[in-house]
Amino acid sequence: MADKAGPDKDGYFGEYGGQYVPETLMAPLAELTRAYDKARKRRAFQRELQTLLADYAGRPTPLYHAKRLSAELGGAQIYLKREDLLHTGAHKLNNALGQALLARGMGKARVIAETGAGQHGVATATAAALLGLECTVYMGEEDMRRQRPNVHRMRLLGAEVAAVDSGSRTLKDAINEALRDWVTHVRHTHYILGSVLGPEPYPRMVRDFHLVIGQEATRQLKRLTGRRWPDLAIACVGGGSNALGLFSAFSARPEVRLIGVEAGGTGTGLGQHAARFQGGRLGVLHGTRTYVLQDDEGQIATTHSVSAGLDYPAIGPELALLHDLGRVEYTTASDAEAVAAFHTLARGEGILPALESAHALAEAFRRAPNLAPDRLILVNLSGRGDKDLESVREYDLATATAAEAEEE
Numbered sequence: 001m002a003d004k005a006g007p008d009k010d011g012y013f014g015e016y017g018g019q020y021v022p023e024t025l026m027a028p029l030a031e032l033t034r035a036y037d038k039a040r041k042r043r044a045f046q047r048e049l050q051t052l053l054a055d056y057a058g059r060p061t062p063l064y065h066a067k068r069l070s071a072e073l074g075g076a077q078i079y080l081k082r083e084d085l086l087h088t089g090a091h092k093l094n095n096a097l098g099q100a101l102l103a104r105g106m107g108k109a110r111v112i113a114e115t116g117a118g119q120h121g122v123a124t125a126t127a128a129a130l131l132g133l134e135c136t137v138y139m140g141e142e143d144m145r146r147q148r149p150n151v152h153r154m155r156l157l158g159a160e161v162a163a164v165d166s167g168s169r170t171l172k173d174a175i176n177e178a179l180r181d182w183v184t185h186v187r188h189t190h191y192i193l194g195s196v197l198g199p200e201p202y203p204r205m206v207r208d209f210h211l212v213i214g215q216e217a218t219r220q221l222k223r224l225t226g227r228r229w230p231d232l233a234i235a236c237v238g239g240g241s242n243a244l245g246l247f248s249a250f251s252a253r254p255e256v257r258l259i260g261v262e263a264g265g266t267g268t269g270l271g272q273h274a275a276r277f278q279g280g281r282l283g284v285l286h287g288t289r290t291y292v293l294q295d296d297e298g299q300i301a302t303t304h305s306v307s308a309g310l311d312y313p314a315i316g317p318e319l320a321l322l323h324d325l326g327r328v329e330y331t332t333a334s335d336a337e338a339v340a341a342f343h344t345l346a347r348g349e350g351i352l353p354a355l356e357s358a359h360a361l362a363e364a365f366r367r368a369p370n371l372a373p374d375r376l377i378l379v380n381l382s383g384r385g386d387k388d389l390e391s392v393r394e395y396d397l398a399t400a401t402a403a404e405a406e407e408e
């Protein structure tokens with residue numbers, strides 16, 4: 001992780017990563033790599049980013065000891081890294097601000113982005129408004145339906161939301177469209193990719209912008225408990241940006257167990273989940289080589305999750321390597337378990353988590369009772385649940401109706 005696990009100079013984490021893109025994107029990627037490598041070493045760039053993260057976005061986000069819930073579960077102490085309290089409601093803004101600053105520095109007047117749940121789209125639209133950049137966000141029509149409030153938010157922030165009606169009309173299709181736009185407008189446009197995915201330099205650049213999560217958390221844990229290192233660190237894994245932001249702080253600490261939670265959806269069959277380590281095979285998607293859910297012919301599989309942000313068939317290349325090395329253990333939480341964890345945190349602590357984050361919580365709630373009370377579990381609460389109120393209501397209604405039908 002961080003510098004040690006790579007990537008190498010060609011953007012590979014072990015056998016994962018790289019730059020699998022059409023010829024037309026090689027020059028823009030080289031330009032981006034040069035610009036990022038220069039910016040990240042420049043004091044003025046880091047200072048401006050840190051000022052925005054503090055005064056505009058609200059960093060540091062709190063670390064909160066969920067005392068009541070920990071006591072109720074009767075085991076380990078659960079600490080929540082409150083990325084849900086970051087401006088716009090998820091960790092996404094750390095990266096969007098970083099890349100928007102970079103875009104401005106590169107002289108690009110326009111930024112584009114893809115979005116699934118809408119959180120990355122909102123974060124990008126926000127950063128664009130802040131810095132006076134033009135903004136277009138690609139979003140699948142299915143996701144626009146599921147996440148209507150975020151569509152309104154983006155438009156209110158001055159962004160154009162471009163509906164994508166190809167394929168499954170979700171995140172994967174939105175990325176295809178964004179890449180297409182970038183190829184044709186590359187002179188004045190920067191593509192703000194929203195997770196640790198895509199061709200080099202995106203996986204490491206997006207990770208770097210999120211390292212602040214784990215750096216703050218270890219400091220805060222030390223202040224609250226006297227211990228800098230938790231026993232377990234748990235995060236949900238869509239592309240993997242909130243997970244790497246947290247996990248990278250423990251790269252030199254093998255005693256900290258790292259647990260990534262994928263979307264278990266409604267079952268283990270292909271198409272019912274988005275668990276890349278349960279049936280995914282080596283493949284290439286969106287410019288990077290990694291675990292991809294695909295059928296026997298190599299066609300990208302459809303995926304399912306109650307949370308739009310985890311509903312993606314590939315995983316970040318660094319997380320694929322960490323899987324093979326055994327450094328990160330992967331598990332899944334089903335739709336039902338995530339919704340149950342959503343309710344548990346809402347009633348137990350007065351916090352509505354994003355359904356994505358609820359997957360990580362489900363795993364924490366599973367493990368806590370089996371650990372001694374002096375053990376520490378650090379959970380990345382990647383976002384807030386306001387965007388999911390409708391999804392949770394629909395889910396609860398559907399399960400209540402199904403239960404009634406069974407009784408009759």
Ligand SMILES: *Cc1c(COP(=O)(O)O)cnc(C)c1O
Nearest residue numbers: 119238239240241242309356383
């Ligand atoms: C986007 C999102 C995720 C998934 O993305 P990662 O890159 O895996 O972090 C998780 N939680 C929330 C709240 C999100 O908005």
